[in-house]
Amino acid sequence: MASPMPVPRHSEGVHWARDLWQRFRRRRPAVLGLGLLLGLLLLTAAAPLLTPFDPNQQKLISALQPPSIAHPLGTDHLGRDIFARLLYGARLSLLIGFLAVAIGLVVGIPLGALSGYYGRWADLLIQRFADVLLSFPGFLLALSLVAILGVGLQNVIVSVGVSAIPSFIRLVRGSVLTIREQTYVEAARSVGVPDRRIILRHVLPNAMAPVIVQATLNLGTAILVAAGLGFLGLGVQPPTPEWGAMLGEGRNYIFSAPYMATFPGLAIFCAVLGFNLLGDGLRDALDPRLRHR
Amino acid sequence: MTRYIAQRLIAAAITLLGVSLVVFLLLHLLPGDPARIIAGLLASEEDVAHLRTELGLDQPLVLQYLNFLGNLLHGDLGHSVRTRQPVLDEVLARLPATIQLAVISMVVAGWLGILAGVLAATRPDSLFDYLTSLGTLFGVSMPVYWLGLMLITLFAVQWQLVPAAGNDQPTSWILPSLTLAAFSVALIARMTRSSMLEVLHQDYVRTAWAKGLAERGVIFRHALKNAFIPVLTVLGLQFGALLGGAVLTESVFAWPGIGRLMVDSIFARDYPVVQGVVLVFATMFILLNLVVDVLYAYLDPRIHYG
Numbered sequence: 001m002a003s004p005m006p007v008p009r010h011s012e013g014v015h016w017a018r019d020l021w022q023r024f025r026r027r028r029p030a031v032l033g034l035g036l037l038l039g040l041l042l043l044t045a046a047a048p049l050l051t052p053f054d055p056n057q058q059k060l061i062s063a064l065q066p067p068s069i070a071h072p073l074g075t076d077h078l079g080r081d082i083f084a085r086l087l088y089g090a091r092l093s094l095l096i097g098f099l100a101v102a103i104g105l106v107v108g109i110p111l112g113a114l115s116g117y118y119g120r121w122a123d124l125l126i127q128r129f130a131d132v133l134l135s136f137p138g139f140l141l142a143l144s145l146v147a148i149l150g151v152g153l154q155n156v157i158v159s160v161g162v163s164a165i166p167s168f169i170r171l172v173r174g175s176v177l178t179i180r181e182q183t184y185v186e187a188a189r190s191v192g193v194p195d196r197r198i199i200l201r202h203v204l205p206n207a208m209a210p211v212i213v214q215a216t217l218n219l220g221t222a223i224l225v226a227a228g229l230g231f232l233g234l235g236v237q238p239p240t241p242e243w244g245a246m247l248g249e250g251r252n253y254i255f256s257a258p259y260m261a262t263f264p265g266l267a268i269f270c271a272v273l274g275f276n277l278l279g280d281g282l283r284d285a286l287d288p289r290l291r292h293r
Numbered sequence: 294m295t296r297y298i299a300q301r302l303i304a305a306a307i308t309l310l311g312v313s314l315v316v317f318l319l320l321h322l323l324p325g326d327p328a329r330i331i332a333g334l335l336a337s338e339e340d341v342a343h344l345r346t347e348l349g350l351d352q353p354l355v356l357q358y359l360n361f362l363g364n365l366l367h368g369d370l371g372h373s374v375r376t377r378q379p380v381l382d383e384v385l386a387r388l389p390a391t392i393q394l395a396v397i398s399m400v401v402a403g404w405l406g407i408l409a410g411v412l413a414a415t416r417p418d419s420l421f422d423y424l425t426s427l428g429t430l431f432g433v434s435m436p437v438y439w440l441g442l443m444l445i446t447l448f449a450v451q452w453q454l455v456p457a458a459g460n461d462q463p464t465s466w467i468l469p470s471l472t473l474a475a476f477s478v479a480l481i482a483r484m485t486r487s488s489m490l491e492v493l494h495q496d497y498v499r500t501a502w503a504k505g506l507a508e509r510g511v512i513f514r515h516a517l518k519n520a521f522i523p524v525l526t527v528l529g530l531q532f533g534a535l536l537g538g539a540v541l542t543e544s545v546f547a548w549p550g551i552g553r554l555m556v557d558s559i560f561a562r563d564y565p566v567v568q569g570v571v572l573v574f575a576t577m578f579i580l581l582n583l584v585v586d587v588l589y590a591y592l593d594p595r596i597h598y599g
Contacts, residue, residue: 029430128307128308128311129311131304131307131308131311132308132311132312132314132315135308135311135312135575135578135579136312136537136571136574136575136578137533137534137536137537137538137574137575137578139537139538139540139541140537140540140571140574140575143540143555143559144319144567144571145322147319147555147559147564147567148319148320148322148323148564149322149324150324220434224436227436228436228438228541231436231438231541231544232540232541232544232556233560234556234559247436247438247439247442250442251442251545254442254445254446254450255450258442258446258450261439261442261443261446262443262446264439265436265439265440265442265443268436268439269431269434269435269436269439272434272435272436273430273431273434276430276433276434277430
């Protein structure tokens, strides 16, 4: 496995970040991804200034209106402004993505580190655990968990988060396996530095670069999976605006009001595209050898 | 080689055992009394107690798991709470439709992905290469359920070229298979391009060019043959992912497969069927990975059978 550029400690941090930014900004698609995401965050933060409508306010007399000056993206079957619901829904979709990936990181990193550093039984047990989680293809693990835990914001975050865990276990284990054989780790071990300190101070900081990339890419996946649950009616429940649920509602009006499904889908697509572009750009910037692949 | 296959078989068996434990525990993760949740709030205490006995929920957990395993080995996945039919029968009745959709999508994804990847790699930095990269990026970023709806809007509603739902005629297979294949086409094209670029710089390919072989011969006989090994892994994994992705695609197109059965069963709180479908999906995925691992070792003699 290629050992990518290590993430440095505080003293070297400023130079490292500057170098990283220099390499990153040369990748136009990556800058476009960053721009997309910053734009999305800005729109989300400025939602109350950008639309006078309450995303949950129903007005049946204005139901299913096509895009117009008053309602730039039209209205849904309950007369709610789609633009307002998209803006407020972005908050929830991004929140789910970030918290789910956080769960993946918080559980996956320590397990991956233990597995890679100690090997033997720890490795065997943790890898079989990862194997089992990875045996539920794609969307299925999150769907199975939400089927049992029930619908709602909290359960969606947990379900999507759990399905993100095995990829981080595998990734961190791979990096740690390479790093634990490095001379500086051997040196620390030979002077009696405790394992816990070696892992936290010497191994994990050097394993972080691919984790940052994977976490960025996983943010897109988490948004896709959460929106998929919402689409099936198993995510965040109405009337809360959430992109997947909006798309699911739009499906019922696909023949009469196709814009109801078009715009939430475009929003999901843009957010996921942004994270994918950003992740690819970070990968190239953090590991220059991977460029042009 | 035999030792390697034996090792992979053992690993697959252990993973299957782990999957069976997770699937078994799913029912016990239900918040509250599973029997009450399945029976519904309006069911009488008598009915709930009857269901508890029927599902074996009144026994110690370890015994329940051993019974679950024993039943699995006999092909008994329990009975549907909704229809009272054996879960296995329900799953087997719907499985062919899901496999049909996955196989058609895989063929589409394999052909389009490999072709696009090869053409992009042989014309690096060309407009086609640029468009392929853009297409793969869009493919992996697009929600399949949205793509499905957009295809229905255009091809079934606006232009009325194909049916919007069902699987009763070949024309109705087009939109679901294109939808399901989109993500895989992107990944396969990306992997083929990257793998081909690597192989095209190898000495033996240069020798083939130097010998004056035709472009088609160099690319397909010499380069692609060797670049295919990592692509095969992606193909295998993508077939599994297609099975998982079928849940959403089947819901969009009212395709009568096990993905839709699972969603319907979740809404009906028919947990034995949910468990059965999850188990079948995971088992197929594990077996597919096993086949890919073995094929991979067979095709690449450099792999060390540890």
